[in-house]
Amino acid sequence: MHYDYLxxxxxxxxxxxxxxxxxxxxxxxxxxxxxxxxxxxGPACLGLVEKTEFISxxxxxxxxxLMFSAGLETDIGELKKCGKASFIIAVIGVIVPLLGxxxxxxxxxxxENTLTTSKFLQNxxxxxxxxxxxxxxxxxxxxxxGKLSTRAGNAILGAALIDDILGIVALTxxxxxxxxxxxxxxxxxxxxxxxxxxxxxxVLFHILFVRWTDRTTEKLHRYNVMSFAFCLLFAYIAEAxxxxxDITGAFLAGILISTSTKNKYISSRIETLSYMLLSPVFFAxxxxxxxxxxxxxxxxxxxxxxxxxxxxxKIIGCGLGAKICGYSTKESLQVGIGMVSRGEVALxxxxxxxxxxxxxxxxxxxxxxxxxxxxxxxxxxxxIVFAEKESSELPVAKEA
Amino acid sequence: MHYDYLxxxxxxxxxxxxxxxxxxxxxxxxxxxxxxxxxxxGPACLGLVEKTEFISxxxxxxxxxLMFSAGLETDIGELKKCGKASFIIAVIGVIVPLLGxxxxxxxxxxxENTLTTSKFLQNxxxxxxxxxxxxxxxxxxxxxxGKLSTRAGNAILGAALIDDILGIVALTxxxxxxxxxxxxxxxxxxxxxxxxxxxxxxVLFHILFVRWTDRTTEKLHRYNVMSFAFCLLFAYIAEAxxxxxDITGAFLAGILISTSTKNKYISSRIETLSYMLLSPVFFAxxxxxxxxxxxxxxxxxxxxxxxxxxxxxKIIGCGLGAKICGYSTKESLQVGIGMVSRGEVALxxxxxxxxxxxxxxxxxxxxxxxxxxxxxxxxxxxxIVFAEKESSELPVAKEA
Numbered sequence: 001m002h003y004d005y006l007x008x009x010x011x012x013x014x015x016x017x018x019x020x021x022x023x024x025x026x027x028x029x030x031x032x033x034x035x036x037x038x039x040x041x042g043p044a045c046l047g048l049v050e051k052t053e054f055i056s057x058x059x060x061x062x063x064x065x066l067m068f069s070a071g072l073e074t075d076i077g078e079l080k081k082c083g084k085a086s087f088i089i090a091v092i093g094v095i096v097p098l099l100g101x102x103x104x105x106x107x108x109x110x111x112e113n114t115l116t117t118s119k120f121l122q123n124x125x126x127x128x129x130x131x132x133x134x135x136x137x138x139x140x141x142x143x144x145x146g147k148l149s150t151r152a153g154n155a156i157l158g159a160a161l162i163d164d165i166l167g168i169v170a171l172t173x174x175x176x177x178x179x180x181x182x183x184x185x186x187x188x189x190x191x192x193x194x195x196x197x198x199x200x201x202x203v204l205f206h207i208l209f210v211r212w213t214d215r216t217t218e219k220l221h222r223y224n225v226m227s228f229a230f231c232l233l234f235a236y237i238a239e240a241x242x243x244x245x246d247i248t249g250a251f252l253a254g255i256l257i258s259t260s261t262k263n264k265y266i267s268s269r270i271e272t273l274s275y276m277l278l279s280p281v282f283f284a285x286x287x288x289x290x291x292x293x294x295x296x297x298x299x300x301x302x303x304x305x306x307x308x309x310x311x312x313x314k315i316i317g318c319g320l321g322a323k324i325c326g327y328s329t330k331e332s333l334q335v336g337i338g339m340v341s342r343g344e345v346a347l348x349x350x351x352x353x354x355x356x357x358x359x360x361x362x363x364x365x366x367x368x369x370x371x372x373x374x375x376x377x378x379x380x381x382x383x384i385v386f387a388e389k390e391s392s393e394l395p396v397a398k399e400a
Numbered sequence: 401m402h403y404d405y406l407x408x409x410x411x412x413x414x415x416x417x418x419x420x421x422x423x424x425x426x427x428x429x430x431x432x433x434x435x436x437x438x439x440x441x442g443p444a445c446l447g448l449v450e451k452t453e454f455i456s457x458x459x460x461x462x463x464x465x466l467m468f469s470a471g472l473e474t475d476i477g478e479l480k481k482c483g484k485a486s487f488i489i490a491v492i493g494v495i496v497p498l499l500g501x502x503x504x505x506x507x508x509x510x511x512e513n514t515l516t517t518s519k520f521l522q523n524x525x526x527x528x529x530x531x532x533x534x535x536x537x538x539x540x541x542x543x544x545x546g547k548l549s550t551r552a553g554n555a556i557l558g559a560a561l562i563d564d565i566l567g568i569v570a571l572t573x574x575x576x577x578x579x580x581x582x583x584x585x586x587x588x589x590x591x592x593x594x595x596x597x598x599x600x601x602x603v604l605f606h607i608l609f610v611r612w613t614d615r616t617t618e619k620l621h622r623y624n625v626m627s628f629a630f631c632l633l634f635a636y637i638a639e640a641x642x643x644x645x646d647i648t649g650a651f652l653a654g655i656l657i658s659t660s661t662k663n664k665y666i667s668s669r670i671e672t673l674s675y676m677l678l679s680p681v682f683f684a685x686x687x688x689x690x691x692x693x694x695x696x697x698x699x700x701x702x703x704x705x706x707x708x709x710x711x712x713x714k715i716i717g718c719g720l721g722a723k724i725c726g727y728s729t730k731e732s733l734q735v736g737i738g739m740v741s742r743g744e745v746a747l748x749x750x751x752x753x754x755x756x757x758x759x760x761x762x763x764x765x766x767x768x769x770x771x772x773x774x775x776x777x778x779x780x781x782x783x784i785v786f787a788e789k790e791s792s793e794l795p796v797a798k799e800a
Contacts, residue, residue: 003646005457006464006636013629017622054457057405064406221675221800222417228676229413236406246403272672275621276628400621 008049009058009281015041016280021400029379030400031140034280038287039372051288055281060246061232062282063136063344065274067247068231070139070148070157071254072267078154079255082325086158089321093159093339094131094166096317100309101127108302113360117178125358128170129350129367130310134343134375135160136247140279141379142338147386152334155322157251159339164245165191171349179356187243194242198234198252205230206256213262223262224269230257245345286344290372295365303366310370311377314340334385341378342371408449409458409681415441416680421800429541429779430800431683438687439772451688455681460646461632462682463536463744465674467647468631470539470548470557471654472667478554479655482725486558489721493559493739494531494566496717500709501527508702513760517578525758528570529750529767530710534743534775535560536647540679541779542738547786552734555722557651559739564645565591571749579756587643594642598634598652605630606656613662623662624669630657645745686744690772695765703766710770711777714739734785741778742771 019033019040041049049055079086105126109119138156142148148157172187209230213223231253238249257266295303319336327335350367353359419433419440441449449455479486505526509519538556542548548557568591576582609630613623631653638649657666695703719736727735750767753759 003636003639006461006632006646007640009461010629010632010636013625013632017625017629021622054454057454058458061406061409222421224672224676225413225417225680229410229417232406232410232413236403236410239403240407246406269672269676272624272669273676276624276669276673277677280625 034283038284042288059282059285062278085325089159090162092321093318097130097313098127100313101130132345156338434683438684442688459682459685462678485725489559490562492721493718497530497713498527500713501530532745556738
């Protein structure tokens with residue numbers, strides 16, 4: 001019906017809140033409940049909510065706002081400090097899952113499919129799917145726990161940013177090998193172009209914005225509206241002109257605004273916009289993607305192994321990277337676990353691969369299962385590894 | 401392109417804010433600037449923003465939130481006090497434009513068109529288009545001026561609510577005469593059903609909600625999220641099950657929540673959600689509908705006369721109603737002018753009429769012009785008639 005979207009949003013808001021409070025009561029992060037709400041409302045269970053274009057677009061703005069908000073709360077000095085570490089974490093955290101995914105696929109891919117690409121490329125592609133980290137769930141969980149600005153939190157943010165870039169590059173290399181129309185050089189040039197653009201336009205904006213907001217000590221609506229509009233515009237430009245993820249653009253937009261004197265005020269209003277409408281729709285929409293596939297025994301085994309490998313390779317890869325860079329064992333574990341969630345990124349990559357004949361369609365089921373479970377266990381595991389024995393610092397946990 | 405909606409929202413937010421601040425600077429309400437932003441961005445001018453399904457749905461949620469917010473700020477006692485007056489204002493405010501529209505149409509409608517309905521019904525239909533009041537622009541303007549809870553403000557809110565119901569009834573009667581498939585009795589029964597439903601379900605919700613929010617003095621996110629979800633659900637039910645406008649449902653939802661002790665807190669967060677994203681999209685979307693039609697001399701004359709009659713009949717009809725009920729001349733003028741704006745309601749009615757053969761397509765141009773101009777002049781005229789010589793009360797004007 002024409003007015004269905006009102007019902008969809010209403011039921012998403014209610015169920016994510018109710019289930020979020022339920023998971024909170026049993027000492028799990030609220031985001032776990034919100035993710036489960038989507039599973040329950042979607043085609044895998046009740047089938048009450050459809051993922052229409054409206055819900056998809058709104059949820060995309062939701063994840064953009066989440067990353068914008070993370071950018072606003074980021075301490076740039078701290079991020080710079082762990083820049084080198086983030087890079088090493090991201091690189092090892094991409095290589096280990098890539099090899100792991102390749103190995104699992106090599107075990108199960110008999111090559112008896114209708115794909116025209118080589119078996120080697122197909123196996124590499126499963127590896128690439130495993131490299132894609134989706135940091136939004138981790139960000140939300142760390143905010144909820146009041147741990148986003150810890151050393152580990154900053155390392156995760158930085159590494160996720162670099163992971164995104166490495167992921168695009170890896171995906172481009174493989175798809176260009178499968179499809180001669182994709183030019184690696186063009187893609188690399190565009191990524192480089194984005195950072196040049198961000199440096200020039202972003203810094204110019206930053207100067208003008210700080211000057212504008214510093215003219216008065218008043219808290220004016222216009223600062224919030226303009227910041228949000230800038231975030232959307234930056235996200236759009238990243239995605240549409242440079243092929244870089246919109247959330248990377250949004251995160252950078254947040255960092256650019258974070259040093260304004262009005263940062264606290266802007267941040268709190270963006271937070272309201274997020275929890276009142278956008279982020280619940282985003283969390284629910286992840287579950288709305290899930291349809292339970294019919295799978296034979298061999299595919300079930302593949303799914304199980306893929307999941308285990310997905311979890312372990314990120315923990316080991318990123319954890320190792322952190323350890324090498326001098327993080328404590330506990331922090332390294334925190335970083336590794338923070339990178340486990342695959343979220344929507346892996347699904348987008350899988351879709352692109354299937355479109356160019358790199359993946360057979362019956363691998364979709366296992367990948368969906370891997371995405372859903374890594375996404376749901378990440379906040380649970382994070383809560384465990386970020387638990388403190390002594391309450392030496394006061395965590396500013398989120399109200400609900 | 402796939403990510404266009406990000407650009408659309410960004411450019412809408414920026415331009416509505418910039419033009420809103422510009423109109424504020426020349427002492428006009430900001431909403432005038434926001435409306436003009438839509439005209440400039442849309443097909444009538446630059447053609448930068450398309451009214452996609454996403455933008456339409458988001459703008460519908462925008463007007464819902466606007467009316468919800470008006471409901472939250474309504475003083476029920478005051479609304480009840482002016483209930484009888486509102487009814488009289490609405491009734492006379494429907495009859496006078498109906499006759500005016502009929503007369504204008506009778507002057508210009510030669511009957512030389514391909515419609516199968518009688519000329520009399522066609523002329524009545526133009527009258528019905530003129531009855532439709534769109535109160536959202538008035539609400540926003542009065543909030544901006546800090547005048548929503550004046551005696552005139554309450555009378556306008558009540559009258560608009562009743563006007564909506566009368567409008568549905570009138571539209572139904574005429575379409576049922578044109579199209580035998582529409583049953584008047586069913587429509588009336590459904591409207592009645594909605595008020596029974598609102599009384600039973602609404603009051604039950606009200607009791608549970610007040611009990612729930614009174615359990616603690618803490619300000620918790622959940623109250624805001626649940627209120628907003630309830631508003632959307634109530635709006636959806638009104639429209640989808642009872643054929644009553646979604647904004648009527650939203651306004652009632654606001655009234656039901658307004659007596660909660662958390663009302664101020666909820667209201668402020670709904671306000672943030674509104675100004676950060678939803679209401680700018682709504683204001684801009686009105687202008688996005690406008691395409692400048694090619695019109696001959698006779699149609700231009702019709703457009704001009706229709707506009708004048710649209711403005712005068714509402715001011716006279718509603719003003720007369722208010723005057724009869726003992727409002728001062730100044731207040732009566734305020735009420736009359738508050739009902740002038742036709743907004744999107746008239747366009748929806750016109751679309752429905754054209755679909756059942758009650759209106760010839762070349763009348764769309766004049767109606768669009770009438771809608772746009774009544775919508776833009778309403779806040780300007782309101783600002784004039786609500787201006788005070790002595791500042792006896794302190795208006796709580798909105799920040800921007």
